[in-house]
Amino acid sequence: MKLAERQVFSYNSGMEERTSKKIISMMSGTSCDSIDVGLCLVKPDFSCTLLDGFNYDYPKDVKEKIFKMFYQLPTVDEICKMNFVIGQCFANAANEMIKKHGKPDxxxxxxxxxxxxxxxxYIAGINEKSTFQIGEPSVISQKTGCMTVANFRTADVAQGGNGAPLVCFADEKWFKPLNKNIAVQNIGGISNVTVISKNCATFGFDTGLGNIMIDYCTKKFFDKSYDKDGIFASQGKISQSWLNCLLEDAYYYTEPPKTTGREYFSEKYIENALKLAPDNKFDIIATVTALTAKSIAQAYERFVFPNTDIEEVVLGGGGAYNSTLKNNLQQYLGKIPIRTHEDYGISNNYKEVMAFALLAYCTYYKIPNNLPCCTGAEQEVVMGQISF
Ligand SMILES: Nc1ncnc2c1ncn2[C@@H]1O[C@H](COP(=O)(O)OP(=O)(O)O)[C@@H](O)[C@H]1O
Ligand SMILES: [Mg+2]
Structure with a gap:
């Protein structure tokens, strides 16, 4: 559909005056570490304040089942049940917030x-590009009594986009006014960057691995779900030869827009990579941590610096708390200062939750909320589906 044929009404343009909205926003990323729950206040100027936040743990059996779904392709039977089970977990998480603060908008x-x-x-000439988030929104709305906006990624994919990264929209709203050239770098399970610059339009892409491989290796070699503060990595030596080998992966050479996930950086990928790993388990963690840092720095050299210089990097996501990863990144980036979202009054932990609160605010007012130059979509769309 051409742009002119498409009517995207914005209440903004006179149909309804926009007001501030209290939104409970929930997210569980590729790390599947927890459901991040934030109570956010989004104002008509698109600013967002986190009023309260907590990490809601999936029940152990549910978490194990989700990881099993990542590693062994689930059956339709399992997907059907887990869609409702995860919906109930999200509803329980929201209800905890509601108990403390009352109902949100x-x-x-x-x-x-x-x-x-x-x-x-393609199948029969029809594009198979797709994305699948579960956690049935009708379960959330019925069990909380609150209207629920969900399924953000699908409209972007329907317009030919990758459905990711989506936080770029929020990054642009929040960091562009600073009038600086900034790389907003999220390090979740996967790492993604938003480049905000005076010299070019905002763009962004997934740089590659974030914590997925670190988490996998700390689980396998230390029986810990993650490398808290990068302590294991700090005790090992980086294997330069293994690191160089891992950096040869084709994803790192692919031009943006691009996005990736556990389907690519899968258990099989990691196990294959580990066949060439050094013997010392601390060295393994040190090297996969360096891989995340170096792949970010290389992505800047290849795809960012040709467009703009960067005055500062702003880290977010759980990886921002990994000191060894941060030190590695600083070493690879040279003089560019690295800050975190907390330096700007935004929690590293709840940044994505705040971004999705903003996206939902836009859904509510029918304001287009994807950035096609980040997702590759053919046009701007209003992402998000509403369950009453
Ligand atoms: N204190 C910490 N030290 C090191 N790594 C951390 C710390 N806190 C969180 N992480 C890492 O961040 C991951 C979660 O990050 P998050 O931004 O929630 O990712 P996702 O969006 O994929 O869920 C954890 O799995 C862990 O690897
Ligand atoms: Mg998470």
């Missing part, structure tokens, strides 16, 4: 991605 739920397929392949 509405809920934003990212859900749990169980499959992300950002590739152009």
């Amino acid at each position: 509405f809920i934003a739920s990212h859900g749990q991605t169980i499959y992300h397929y950002p590739k152009d392949t």
Whole structure:
């Protein structure tokens, strides 16, 4: 559909005056570490304040089942049940927030991605590009009594986009006014960057691995779900030869827009990579941590610096708390100062939750909320579906 044929009404343009909205926003990312729950106040100027936040743990059995779904392709039977089970977990998380603060204006739920397929392949000439988040929004709305905005990624994919990264929209709203050239670098399970610059339009892409491989290795070699503060990595030596080998992966050479996930950096990928790993388990963690840092720095050299210089990097996501990863990144980036979202009054932990609150605010007012130059979509769309 051409731009002119498409009517995207914005209440902004006279149909309804926009007001501030209290939104419970929930997200569980590729790390699947917890459901991040934030009570956010989004104002008509698109600013967002986190009023309260907590990490809601999935029940142990549910978490194990989700990881099983990542590693062994689930059956339709399992997906069907888990869609409702995860919906109930999100509803329980929201209800905890509601118990403390009362009902919000509405809920934003990212859900749990169980499959992300950002590739152009075809069946009967029809594109198979797709993405799949579960955590049934009707369960959330029925069990909380709150209108729920969910399924953000699908409209972008329907317009030919990758459905990711989506936080770029919020990054632009929040960091552009600073009038600086900034790389907003999220390090979740996967790492993604938003480049905000005076010299070019905002763009962004997934730089590659974030914590997925670190988490996998700390689980496998230390029986810990993650490398708290990068302590294990700090005790090992980086294997330069293994690191160089890992950096040869084709993803790092692919031109943006691009996005990736557990389908690509899968258990099989990691186990294959580990066949060439050094013997010392601390060295393994040190090297996979360096891989995340170096792949980010290389992505800047290849795809960012040709467009703009960067005055500062602003880290977010759980990886921002990994000191060894941060030190590695600083070493690879040279003089560019690294700050974190907390330096700007935004929690590293709840940044994505705040971003999805903003996206849901836009859904509510029918304001286009994707950035096609980040997702590759053919046009701006209003992402998000509403369950009453
Ligand atoms: N204190 C910490 N030290 C090191 N790594 C951390 C710390 N806190 C969180 N992380 C890492 O961040 C991950 C979660 O990051 P998050 O931004 O929630 O990612 P996602 O969006 O993929 O869920 C954890 O799995 C862990 O690897
Ligand atoms: Mg998380």
